[in-house]
Every structure is written in structure tokens, then in C-alpha cells.
Amino acid sequence: MGIAGPLWTNQHPVVSGWPIDVLNTRMGVYTGSYGQVFLQDSDTGIVRGAISLQDSNQESVQLSASPDGNIVLAGCNGWVFSLNPRTLEEKWKTRLPCNHEGITTVFYTPRGIYAAVWGYPYRLDMDDGSVKAFNDLSGLGHGEIRLALTADLECLAVGIQGTALCLDPMTLDTKWKQPLRRWDVVSVVGGQDVIYAGTSGYIYALRQEDGKKTAQNDLPMVGSYEARMALDDERPVLHVGARGYAIALRSSDLTLIYRKDLSPRSDDLTTVLDGFKVVYFSNNGRVYELDDMGAILSVSYLQSYDTQAASMSAYNLHGAYTLAVGLAGRSFGFDLGRSFEPMDQMELGFSRAWMPDITNITAWKHYNPALVPGTSLLRGVESETGKLVAMDLKSRQWHYMRTDGSVYVWAVAPQSGVVVRLLEEGTSPWQRWSPEAVEMEAVDGYCAGMMKVTDDGFKLLHKGHDAEMDCVELAQLAWPVSYGMMAEGELVLW
Numbered sequence: 393m394g395i396a397g398p399l400w401t402n403q404h405p406v407v408s409g410w411p412i413d414v415l416n417t418r419m420g421v422y423t424g425s426y427g428q429v430f431l432q433d434s435d436t437g438i439v440r441g442a443i444s445l446q447d448s449n450q451e452s453v454q455l456s457a458s459p460d461g462n463i464v465l466a467g468c469n470g471w472v473f474s475l476n477p478r479t480l481e482e483k484w485k486t487r488l489p490c491n492h493e494g495i496t497t498v499f500y501t502p503r504g505i506y507a508a509v510w511g512y513p514y515r516l517d518m519d520d521g522s523v524k525a526f527n528d529l530s531g532l533g534h535g536e537i538r539l540a541l542t543a544d545l546e547c548l549a550v551g552i553q554g555t556a557l558c559l560d561p562m563t564l565d566t567k568w569k570q571p572l573r574r575w576d577v578v579s580v581v582g583g584q585d586v587i588y589a590g591t592s593g594y595i596y597a598l599r600q601e602d603g604k605k606t607a608q609n610d611l612p613m614v615g616s617y618e619a620r621m622a623l624d625d626e627r628p629v630l631h632v633g634a635r636g637y638a639i640a641l642r643s644s645d646l647t648l649i650y651r652k653d654l655s656p657r658s659d660d661l662t663t664v665l666d667g668f669k670v671v672y673f674s675n676n677g678r679v680y681e682l683d684d685m686g687a688i689l690s691v692s693y694l695q696s697y698d699t700q701a702a703s704m705s706a707y708n709l710h711g712a713y714t715l716a717v718g719l720a721g722r723s724f725g726f727d728l729g730r731s732f733e734p735m736d737q738m739e740l741g742f743s744r745a746w747m748p749d750i751t752n753i754t755a756w757k758h759y760n761p762a763l764v765p766g767t768s769l770l771r772g773v774e775s776e777t778g779k780l781v782a783m784d785l786k787s788r789q790w791h792y793m794r795t796d797g798s799v800y801v802w803a804v805a806p807q808s809g810v811v812v813r814l815l816e817e818g819t820s821p822w823q824r825w826s827p828e829a830v831e832m833e834a835v836d837g838y839c840a841g842m843m844k845v846t847d848d849g850f851k852l853l854h855k856g857h858d859a860e861m862d863c864v865e866l867a868q869l870a871w872p873v874s875y876g877m878m879a880e881g882e883l884v885l886w
Contacts, residue, residue: 414717503561
């Protein structure tokens, strides 16, 4: 179950010791380094495609992709490239207008494509890469920019030169900026109504509304070193990697849960990746798997290749959980053999989203939605397309809901979320579904309904029925207004 040894190893034709970024997706593992991008098979590591990025000047590469894997982006040396996910052929490329070189961040989100270089963040058109908005971040210099998006998709978090900012995701206008510490690189993570920022050995929780510091942890014994962060998908925990330490903080107030010395550690970068019931850290050429109390479960010793911290990316395809690792011009694949369980929609306690069985309304029973193929959690609206986005609970991958008149059943519980599943017309679940069944069989605190999804919108089928309207009121509590809410028999998208 652990990560003791890689399933495969691949040496890439790049300069020895050069940093390598990895991105694990349903299409395979993408690796980027030295102005090149490779596509590898997840199971074998065999290279299926490669491209040398034109005008990249053989610099470091950063990667990002859409949840469905149909958009793959590479940032390198002031350029952004959109690549065909299967062939890596160039679809478009954009020279960022500041006309400067350096570390080029790319970031795909449901609100759009973002890129940043030399102190300038940009929003790019998804179809052709043209610049739609930018911000010169006046007075903050020209350092490396880190980006994140808050859970409600309403704040683009920016970290640069000891400062955290919140930008409007569409216009990139500055909503607020918060000086933190000395001028240094700032890592940012978006949460529910909060932005976490880490710089020079300090971690801050900043209120999304106005940037006010609501909590702070100075990470004793860590010193003024770069901090990398990851939010736990299941528990209210912020994982931090810094100076060879693995650290867990409560996301509500940043109090310490544990601090683990990853000896023999180095003072260099420590990367971190959240997993299912585990968390991965990398430092000094090693990759560690820790449990929720900080105990080391397994270690992969890669220091014979290099003593850097590795980049890491995980993916779950039909229950097969794989971890890709990039280190010093090489990539490694690990077969972890786990399946995820569902995540709480509200992210207020990260309890599992146990629901009534929405495939059999006449025989309510509690079940784990992640065990039923095709069951998803509503997540939001993609701004560029207006399409409703859901997250498959088994694979935890995002996808669009079908807009061809398909009917979905939905169930909702307080402090959980709206779970949906495609319902095939004429099947037995379809025939036994009715608002009366909802009213007669509903478990206290749960309810459900049916909705039809088209290009014109999202309609509840039993509009006006008392039982379903009660469910609508419950849905308003369970599904944050920032994502939308069910009201007056319709799903109103904001």
C-alpha cells in the first residue's frame, strides 16, 4: 500500500539535476522540464508524446490542466502554451505582454486560465490565449507569483514578495492586499472564506472578505524558510512542508497538530501533497507517506538520483490511485491501489457525505456515494462556458453535467451538499421515482428530487410539490450561495 519503491522510472533528455514538474491526469502523466513536455503512460512510464516548446529557451516548465483533462497548459520563459492532451501538438501559444522571461506560472480554473511572470498576473482566453485582463501589482516588484482560487471562485489569491492579494477573478482588479513579512516568495492556498499564505517560516489565515489576519503560526524551529501548503480534502487540516519538517495545522486557527522532523532532512524546499487519509512530503531526495497524526507509513528513497525536493501529483482513475513524482530530470510512478471516499461540499468539517440511496427512492438506506459509479457532487459553474460542473465521487475528477435534456436525481443533506446521478429514462429507478415517494420515504434530514439539464438551464421536474419544495429549502442550506442555490423550482446559477 505504501510508496517504498516506484513502479517505473524514466530518465528524460534534459540537463542533469534540472527541476521537473509533473501532472497526473486521466490522459496520463505529463512532465515538463528544460523547455520540453512529455506525455507518459501512467502504468508503465513509457513516453507516448513529446514536444520542445518553441521560444522557451530551455527554461523550467510549469504545467496545469482542466479537470476533464481536455486542456493542458505549459508555462515557460514568459510564454504560455496550450497543448493537445493526446499528441502534445501546439494548439496556441501566447507571449505574455510584459515581455520578460522567468518562472511562468499557469493555472487552469473554472473561472478561466491564469498566467503570471515577472510580477504580472494575466487572465487568458481559453480558445486562443489572448489576454483578457492583467494587473501590474504596482509597487510589489517583479518576483515569482503564486496563484490559488478560493472555494467560492470569487477571489484569485496572489502571493508575491511578502504580500498576499485578492484579485477579482474576471477583471483582475485588486480587492485588497495584505503585507505579511519581508519580501520573499509567498505560497497561497484558497479555502472556504479564507486564504492561507505562507512565507519566510510564517503561516497566515486571511479573511477572504478584507484580507484581515485571523490566525498566524510562526512555525517554531523552522526558521525563515519557504513554506509549501496543501489543504486536506477530508479533515479541517492545513498541511505545511518547510525546511525538512512535515507540519499539520488546524485550518480554523492554525494551531499545531504535529511537527515531524524528516531526518535526515535538508534545509532546502519541502513539498507537500494531500492524499486520501494520508499526506505526502518530499525533502532531500525522499518521498514520505504520513498518516493523519504524523506517523511515517512508508518512504521512497530517491536520493541516489538527487537530493532536491520532488514535485508530486496524484490521480484516481476508476479506483486505481497513482502518484507521479518528478525529481532532477526524472519521473517516477507509484501504484498506491486506493480509492477515495467522498468529500464534504461545505468543507466545514470534512465529514463524509453519507446519503440516502438515490437510485431507489422507495427503499431509503444510507450509503457511501463514492461506491456508486456515476454519482457526483455539484461544484459550481464554469464561467467561460456557463456549464454546470460536478465532481465524480469515486474518482474525484471534475466533469460537465450533460445538457441534452438528461434527467438527474439529486439528494441533499444539511452541511453536506447536493449529490447527483444520471437517471436513464425507462429504467426501474425512473419508474419508481415520484415526489410522493420522496414525501413518504424520506429519512429525516434528507430529501431528494429530479431535475432536467438543458442548454437553457436546470429545471426541477416536480416544481411546486410540497415535498420537493421542502427539499429546495434544505438545498439552500447545503449548497453555498456562492455556487448557486435551488429556488422556486429552478437551479439559479450566479
